[in-house]
Amino acid sequence: MAKDNVVVIGGGPCGIEVSRNLRDMGYTPILLEQQSELGGHLRKWDRLFPEGVEARKVLKELTSDLKGVKWFTDVNIESIQKSRKGYTVNVDTGMSFETKALVLTTGFKLFPAENKQEYGYNIYERVITNADLEQFFKTRKDSRIQNPKTIGFVHCVGSRDEKACNRQCSKVCCATAVKQASEIKEIFPDATVYCFYMDLRLFGRSYEDMYLNAQRKYGVRFIRGRVSEVSEDIDGKLYVKAEDTLLGKPMKIKMDLLVLMTGILPGDSTRPFAEMLKVPTGEDGFFTPKDTILEPCVTKEGGLFVAGACTGPKTIPETISEARATAIQVHKYLS
Amino acid sequence: MIYKGKQKIWSDYQKEIPDDHWFYVRSCIRQNFFPASEVTFLRILRDELGKDIYETPHHTTCGGIAYHQECIPQETQMTIIARQFALMTEAGYENYACSCITSFGLYCETLETWHEMPEVLERIRENLWKACRREFNIPKYLAHSSDLVYKFRDEIAEKAKYKLVNKETGEPLKVVEHIGCHYAKMFPSKGVGGAEYPYVLVGMAEKWGGNVIDYPERRHCCGYGFRQYHVKANRGYSISNTHKKFESMEPYHPDFIVTNCPGCPYFLDRWQYVIAEQTGKTYGGNGYGIPVLTYEEMAGLVLGYDPWDLGMQTHQIAVEPLLDKIGVKYDESKKYEGTGGKPLPEPEFPMNIRCC
Amino acid sequence: MIDFGYSLSKSRTLRIDNLDDSRFKALHKLEPDAYKCIGCGSCTASCSAGVFTELSLRKILLSMQRGDEKEYLNQLQSCMLCGKCMLVCPRGINTRHLILSICKICSIEK
Numbered sequence: 097m098a099k100d101n102v103v104v105i106g107g108g109p110c111g112i113e114v115s116r117n118l119r120d121m122g123y124t125p126i127l128l129e130q131q132s133e134l135g136g137h138l139r140k141w142d143r144l145f146p147e148g149v150e151a152r153k154v155l156k157e158l159t160s161d162l163k164g165v166k167w168f169t170d171v172n173i174e175s176i177q178k179s180r181k182g183y184t185v186n187v188d189t190g191m192s193f194e195t196k197a198l199v200l201t202t203g204f205k206l207f208p209a210e211n212k213q214e215y216g217y218n219i220y221e222r223v224i225t226n227a228d229l230e231q232f233f234k235t236r237k238d239s240r241i242q243n244p245k246t247i248g249f250v251h252c253v254g255s256r257d258e259k260a261c262n263r264q265c266s267k268v269c270c271a272t273a274v275k276q277a278s279e280i281k282e283i284f285p286d287a288t289v290y291c292f293y294m295d296l297r298l299f300g301r302s303y304e305d306m307y308l309n310a311q312r313k314y315g316v317r318f319i320r321g322r323v324s325e326v327s328e329d330i331d332g333k334l335y336v337k338a339e340d341t342l343l344g345k346p347m348k349i350k351m352d353l354l355v356l357m358t359g360i361l362p363g364d365s366t367r368p369f370a371e372m373l374k375v376p377t378g379e380d381g382f383f384t385p386k387d388t389i390l391e392p393c394v395t396k397e398g399g400l401f402v403a404g405a406c407t408g409p410k411t412i413p414e415t416i417s418e419a420r421a422t423a424i425q426v427h428k429y430l431s
Numbered sequence: 432m433i434y435k436g437k438q439k440i441w442s443d444y445q446k447e448i449p450d451d452h453w454f455y456v457r458s459c460i461r462q463n464f465f466p467a468s469e470v471t472f473l474r475i476l477r478d479e480l481g482k483d484i485y486e487t488p489h490h491t492t493c494g495g496i497a498y499h500q501e502c503i504p505q506e507t508q509m510t511i512i513a514r515q516f517a518l519m520t521e522a523g524y525e526n527y528a529c530s531c532i533t534s535f536g537l538y539c540e541t542l543e544t545w546h547e548m549p550e551v552l553e554r555i556r557e558n559l560w561k562a563c564r565r566e567f568n569i570p571k572y573l574a575h576s577s578d579l580v581y582k583f584r585d586e587i588a589e590k591a592k593y594k595l596v597n598k599e600t601g602e603p604l605k606v607v608e609h610i611g612c613h614y615a616k617m618f619p620s621k622g623v624g625g626a627e628y629p630y631v632l633v634g635m636a637e638k639w640g641g642n643v644i645d646y647p648e649r650r651h652c653c654g655y656g657f658r659q660y661h662v663k664a665n666r667g668y669s670i671s672n673t674h675k676k677f678e679s680m681e682p683y684h685p686d687f688i689v690t691n692c693p694g695c696p697y698f699l700d701r702w703q704y705v706i707a708e709q710t711g712k713t714y715g716g717n718g719y720g721i722p723v724l725t726y727e728e729m730a731g732l733v734l735g736y737d738p739w740d741l742g743m744q745t746h747q748i749a750v751e752p753l754l755d756k757i758g759v760k761y762d763e764s765k766k767y768e769g770t771g772g773k774p775l776p777e778p779e780f781p782m783n784i785r786c787c
Numbered sequence: 788m789i790d791f792g793y794s795l796s797k798s799r800t801l802r803i804d805n806l807d808d809s810r811f812k813a814l815h816k817l818e819p820d821a822y823k824c825i826g827c828g829s830c831t832a833s834c835s836a837g838v839f840t841e842l843s844l845r846k847i848l849l850s851m852q853r854g855d856e857k858e859y860l861n862q863l864q865s866c867m868l869c870g871k872c873m874l875v876c877p878r879g880i881n882t883r884h885l886i887l888s889i890c891k892i893c894s895i896e897k
Contacts, residue, residue, distance in 0.1 A: 214875075252877070256877060257877040258876075258877060258878060258879030259874075259875070259876070259877060259879065260877075294825055294826075294827040294877075295825070320828075321827065321828040322827035322828055322832070322877065323832075324828075324829050324833040324875050325832075325833065325875075337832050337833070338828060338832045339827075339828025339829070339830075339831040339832040339837075339843070341826055341827070341828040341831075344831075346832050346834070346837050346838055347832075
């Protein structure tokens with residue numbers, strides 16, 4: 097029995113997993129990805145918290161069996177028409193796809209660190225981002241990282257910040273910072289590592305262990321205070337200013353490397369799709385599903401589904417679960 | 432330092448500055464602190480570049496210092512500004528340039544207030560009409576006078592007699608640029624280069640041969656900060672903040688500091704004397720201070736104007752070491768010769784800082 | 788009275804229910820954002836007076852909530868109202884306005 101096509105837009109972990117599950121249920125998923133490879137942000141990451149599973153392995157697992165999934169990379173969506181039967185998706189390569197159900201898994205983007213000008217990303221040599229550091233963990237190559245002796249992590253860069261027009265917590269960066277602080281300490285055991293935080297939000301199972309490990313095993317020092325500004329000294333080192341709020345004194349520290357934990361924003365395609373398909377978005381710019389508690393993957397438009405980080409920051413396991421749940425919702429809708 | 436990163440920011444913060452026909456208003460205090468700077472601005476714009484710059488003696492204070500010390504309410508201050516705009520309108524101008532950074536910030540704040548709250552604008556129009564039967568148009572363009580010098584930096588470079596280069600070594604002079612806080616910190620989009628890495632003075636200094644240094648406390652206030660200085664009990668803050676900047680720039684051995692605000696050059700200049708007398712420390716080498724220039728003085732030097740015509744004898748910190756580095760010709764005996772040969776009173780010399 | 792060589796220790800526990808936070812409540816009426824502060828310290832870290840004095844807006848707000856009048860009145864004296872804290876506050880609090888409202892409530896001339 098030949099079942100329907102289902103178009104899935106966005107080939108990150110969520111889109112891949114939705115497609116694989118639909119395929120398993122006998123549908124023909126058509127997975128469309130803008131980049132030239134599947135995998136989304138996972139491609140750029142080295143290891144995943146809390147246990148440090150290699151991102152490469154997860155991605156390999158996800159993409160190892162795509163038989164029956166029609167996937168296309170380097171495609172941009174030109175337009176989507178809604179008809180009584182469903183949707184017609186037209187892409188820039190000239191193809192168009194008919195589908196009764198459309199799944200948006202368009203993901204997120206990282207806050208552009210250079211927008212927080214006072215932190216000097218792209219201005220000061222030794223200021224990098226969480227994404228840059230993952231790249232370094234993968235390749236062990238980055239001219240900005242030269243045996244640093246003092247390393248700082250700045251939490252909440254572009255999240256929980258009304259001045260950066262993003263009031264929301266990005267949820268995963270605290271855990272990422274703790275993970276990265278431990279990892280970098282492993283590479284540079286002589287370095288002193290500081291984390292500047294406002295609140296530590298380590299919400300998941302065994303994340304607290306990761307945090308304790310960072311303190312006990314790696315000696316990462318946690319300073320409760322938000323970095324106010326960064327400048328460069330004559331020797332190229334960074335001056336970082338914050339308040340040590342627990343002591344109640346302004347502080348200044350010289351650093352060899354500063355890592356900005358950039359927050360999570362809706363992907364660039366979120367707004368155009370929201371307008372094209374009339375999906376509501378919240379004040380934070382992410383898609384708002386029909387019911388955030390009971391129907392987190394369903395929209396008010398029949399046949400239109402949203403899953404993964406396009407409805408808010410998520411961890412990989414959360415994304416995977418949501419992808420599987422969405423496949424079932426799609427199946428229920430189509431049968 | 433990644434220069435390209437800065438260039439990216441600079442290109443993001445560019446503002447439109449018309450070529451000609453400006454209504455120009457002076458600062459209340461600059462004429463006392465740096466008496467020839469505004470005259471030099473007019474000399475450069477009018478005589479060197481042939482621009483039409485209009486001035487009127489009817490211009491008054493913008494009310495800035497009173498407003499910032501909470502002596503007058505915003506409505507009064509906005510009405511004062513409305514009157515200045517009326518003078519511009521009556522003179523037939525649309526482009527408004529002011530010499531003072533406090534005023535510039537206040538003009539930006541006022542225009543923004545009127546933009547956000549048109550009912551306030553209507554009330555101010557009414558206030559002004561009741562008070563002095565005047566009407567006004569909002570300027571089409573608002574600029575600080577340093578924006579204009581920045582705009583014409585290429586033309587000035589073409590006419591330059593000197594470069595900001597050490598004559599002996601051929602090395603570019605090391606320049607500290609200091610921007611008045613109210614230039615762009617409140618409205619980053621209104622300043623050339625934005626608030627974090629302003630370009631307005633960097634553009635001039637680099638064009639004329641200098642090398643700008645970026646030291647850790649570059650963003651910090653000069654120390655004036657209105658209440659910090661004006662209330663004597665708070666004056667310790669003022670000098671402490673200035674001191675913090677000097678300590679931070681010291682390792683770079685700057686040749687001079689250039690500023691675009693009325694207060695900043697005054698405090699950066701005069702506090703060096705007080706710091707020297709309080710602590711014995713000087714920052715300019717050989718017991719001298721670091722000369723502090725206004726951008727008009729810097730432009731005037733580059734154009735080969737006589738430093739005494741630029742009013743540089745009124746600085747606390749001796750400028751002669753800088754003049755010698757550049758190779759500017761000057762007559763030491765004319766230093767205290769006023770206009771028409773009338774001698775100016777000679778200052779007393781301080782104990783701990785060399786002033787020639 | 789007999790000296791036993793030891794005595795009753797005085798409790799240093801803060802009795803939050805007995806504290807006078809009426810000024811903070813009044814402030815909250817004028818400035819609903821007063822509760823938005825998460826004490827991140829950005830204001831203190833960028834404060835031009837905080838480097839030289841005890842001034843910390845974060846602590847002023849906390850001491851008002853705790854009824855520690857001496858503490859916040861003392862700190863308020865150091866504020867120059869430059870507004871730098873307003874530029875950095877991640878919660879978007881109009882800190883300068885907030886301080887002026889505190890002064891109004893405490894009848895301090897700034």
